[in-house]
Amino acid sequence: LLYKQRYGEIYSKKYSFYSENHHESLDEELKKQNETLIKFVKFANQNSLFYQKKFELIDIDNFKGLSELEKLPIVTKEELRSNISDVYTIAPDDGIVSFTGGTTGKALEVVFTYDDFQERMAYLDAFKTKLGVEPFSAKKATFSGRELVTNPNTKVFWRKNSAYNQTLYSTFHLNDKNLHLYVDDLNKLKPELINGFVSAIYEVANFIKLNNIKLIFRPKAIFTTSETLLPFHRELIESVFSSNVYNQYASAEGAPFITECIKGNLHYNLDTGVIENKEDSEEILVTSFTTHGTPLIRYDIGDMVKFEAGVCECGSRHPLVKEVKGRMVDYLQGSD
DSSP: OHHHHHSSHHHHHHHHHHHHOOOOOHHHHHHHHHHHHHHHHHHHHHHOHHHHHHTTTSOGGGOOSGGGGGGSOOBOHHHHHHTHHHHOSSOGGGSEEEEOOOTTSSOOEEEEOHHHHHHHHHHHHHHHHTTTOOTTTSOEEEEESOOOOOOTTOSOOEEEEGGGTEEEEESSOOSTTTHHHHHHHHHHHOOSEEEEEHHHHHHHHHHHHHTTOOOSOOOSEEEEESSOOOHHHHHHHHHHHTSOEEEEEOOTTOOOOEEEOTTSOEEEOGGGEEEEESTTSSEEEEEETTOSSSOEEEEEEEEEEEEEOSOOTTSOOSOEEEEEESOOOOOOOOOO
């Protein structure tokens, strides 16, 4: 079911397009961004009861895009959550439901159209392809917040997803008693790609280093997500696994992408939406072009992004990002 949802006709078309697009003309990227923004705002006004009310005093028919974006009202997280049924342009049963983690407030239930969901998957896979990793066929080790273990006495803290050549590892059982089992299985698996929560991958790497364990594999790349990647995280993970860490930013709600290029720089991907700094601060408002099911327009997501000037050696003219902040996560470690 997930395969059909994620890897259909739209995925194939978009994956080919994004894999071949290197974003070398800033003028062209800004022109396309503005055209897409106008279409998206008009779509939301026509199809979402929430935005119809929100924009009732604004002439959306003559909306000119980026130059007039500040005329549109800001949408807060609480406002989106409390009016979510009016925000939807499709029924949850007609799309793909995604739940936010609630790391910056209360959780949300958003709905993606199938086309948007496939486009987001294609964008992420194209990003990995440009870094020399074949995202679908590569053998993957994934550390995400899924409930995988029900037997408290088990010694198996992972599950196989053969359709995607992936092993999913539980992030709820990472302790000194179990971590050697994780590392043993990783050595058996020999993953070409490791992805998932920063804190989980860091815990595994730290255990390997403290216990001087020899790894018999070297992943092609490590992709972190969901939490802020700090310099000490990157240093230890790259040292232990002898592999580059590539950071990325998005959100379960469907925020625009920020991805790290082959030169190690973060780029704000103009073709996925609009990211604004709020009132000369590092706090951001996001407008995402792949949220037709639950439109996000000038959404106060609760994260912070620090931009920087310059042109990257990778060739992309997408703006540079110095730092992504706001995804700071605390966790409790129990006696078990």
